[in-house]
Amino acid sequence: MSQQSESPSSNESAPGARRFGILLLDDEEGILESLELTLGDEYRIHSARTGEEAPEILEREEIALVISDQVMPGMSGVDFLERVKERRPQALRMMLTGYADLGSLTRAINQGHIYRYVPKPWEPDELRLNVRRAVETFALQEQNSRLARELEQANERLRRENVFLRREVERRYAFDQLIGESPAMLRVFDVIEKVAATDATVLVTGETGTGKDLVARAIHYAGARKERRFVAQNCGALPETLLESELFGHRRGAFTGAHADKKGLFELADGGTIFLDEIGETRPGMQVRLLRVLQDGEIRALGSSETRKVDVRVIAATNRDLRTEVAERRFREDLFYRLRVVEIHLPPLRERRTDIPALAHRFLDQVGRKMARSLEGFTQAAMERLLAHPWPGNVRELENEIERVVALSGDATRVSVDMLSEEIRGAGETSLPAAEDGSGAVVQDLNKAVDSLKRRMIEEAIRETGSKSRAAERLGIPRQSLQKMMKRLGLGGDDD
Numbered sequence: 001m002s003q004q005s006e007s008p009s010s011n012e013s014a015p016g017a018r019r020f021g022i023l024l025l026d027d028e029e030g031i032l033e034s035l036e037l038t039l040g041d042e043y044r045i046h047s048a049r050t051g052e053e054a055p056e057i058l059e060r061e062e063i064a065l066v067i068s069d070q071v072m073p074g075m076s077g078v079d080f081l082e083r084v085k086e087r088r089p090q091a092l093r094m095m096l097t098g099y100a101d102l103g104s105l106t107r108a109i110n111q112g113h114i115y116r117y118v119p120k121p122w123e124p125d126e127l128r129l130n131v132r133r134a135v136e137t138f139a140l141q142e143q144n145s146r147l148a149r150e151l152e153q154a155n156e157r158l159r160r161e162n163v164f165l166r167r168e169v170e171r172r173y174a175f176d177q178l179i180g181e182s183p184a185m186l187r188v189f190d191v192i193e194k195v196a197a198t199d200a201t202v203l204v205t206g207e208t209g210t211g212k213d214l215v216a217r218a219i220h221y222a223g224a225r226k227e228r229r230f231v232a233q234n235c236g237a238l239p240e241t242l243l244e245s246e247l248f249g250h251r252r253g254a255f256t257g258a259h260a261d262k263k264g265l266f267e268l269a270d271g272g273t274i275f276l277d278e279i280g281e282t283r284p285g286m287q288v289r290l291l292r293v294l295q296d297g298e299i300r301a302l303g304s305s306e307t308r309k310v311d312v313r314v315i316a317a318t319n320r321d322l323r324t325e326v327a328e329r330r331f332r333e334d335l336f337y338r339l340r341v342v343e344i345h346l347p348p349l350r351e352r353r354t355d356i357p358a359l360a361h362r363f364l365d366q367v368g369r370k371m372a373r374s375l376e377g378f379t380q381a382a383m384e385r386l387l388a389h390p391w392p393g394n395v396r397e398l399e400n401e402i403e404r405v406v407a408l409s410g411d412a413t414r415v416s417v418d419m420l421s422e423e424i425r426g427a428g429e430t431s432l433p434a435a436e437d438g439s440g441a442v443v444q445d446l447n448k449a450v451d452s453l454k455r456r457m458i459e460e461a462i463r464e465t466g467s468k469s470r471a472a473e474r475l476g477i478p479r480q481s482l483q484k485m486m487k488r489l490g491l492g493g494d495d496d
């Protein structure tokens, strides 16, 4: 045989010696001892006298190979190895047999339950060689399945990356999605365009639903960083430590549950833009860390002592009044000034009602396409109601209203007053006789009707005179009364 050339010094340990475990099962102590003598130098040997001891060893130890005697009291070796196969399919199995019980042995080999059988008595060198081959086979199988697992994980990562890229492409055209014709929005577009060409930090403010998200994306995708990532994080959604780990990353073991190193969003956004939404919700500790990034462009992962430079443009947004937050010491003044290098304020929809028709038509088209309904527009009366409603939820509320209308539109071809929801139907009803669009809507609540009329008159007076003081004069009431009335009617009592 050629074992001499394969194992030139079979007593010396092979590379990676004793890395692999072998389980020996035999009821004769003497056999176990001599097997241990033959194999103990190269492998970790675990011996068992009965089949009952074996499962625990298989459970506890990394076993590459099981060598079992064929004839034992209680259970045959073939049966035992079959059970091993169920428990640890990856371990190879060898049978030691004194006289060939050919029937069961051939069956076992043919069914793949055992890898090889060793005749008793054995040649030590031959046994060593056979065991070495078995262990190599085991190691190859292990490597194979590890590689397969890694490949699967890599595929999964790629798939996720793909989904991310596709979604970003869909959002790319955020600027085209921004609709507005009011002077206020035209000014906003102008600022977006100018600021997009720079790396300046931007603070976007405005009530909920005014389009802060959309504006942040528009700035990113209109600028030089558009080929790199735009990542968004809602700072109000997570407890402080988790938020810190999301933004700055963490090292393995930084806190319970940190099983591996993790990159933070600042690092992922390197070269691109990070959007810190709801910045007004951050706690003082987080504010200090953000200040540091804005000042030095440096981040430090949780649990790490090293800092790292990143090149990230920061856009922040909030629907809180940060000046009040600063005055009441909930928000750091230095951070506030660092953030609002440029501030873009999005006025509530009720202060730019001229945007309503364009927005309503855009949503009608969009939603109509999505739901496969084609409505060609609004009746004049319906549009007037949309124009008169105060829209506390701003553009998002308008979008939702249109979605609701389209979903319930049946076979209507135009949106009429009776299709609008009740709060909106109520708006502006005084100046609109119920008969006008045949909806049959009638003025049922005198107070509501009067409010609606007042709202209209005030808005008109302000529009035509250009200031609240002159509007008050025209309406024949003191300025303070006008202020109060506007507040109550949801017209925004801010000074002009």
Ligand SMILES: Nc1ncnc2c1ncn2[C@@H]1O[C@H](COP(=O)(O)OP(=O)(O)OP(=O)(O)O)[C@@H](O)[C@H]1O
Residues within 6 Å of the ligand: 177, 178, 179, 180, 206, 207, 208, 209, 210, 211, 212, 213, 214, 215, 319, 359, 395, 396, 399
């Ligand atoms: N000017 C606009 N043109 C077209 N769609 C808009 C406009 N402004 C807002 N929208 C749409 O209105 C919805 C709400 O906008 P967005 O999520 O940007 O608001 P937000 O200010 O971030 O609100 P929140 O403070 O609640 O997060 C979105 O579906 C957005 O696409």
Ligand SMILES: [Mg+2]
Residues within 6 Å of the ligand: 212, 213, 277
């Ligand atoms: Mg938002």
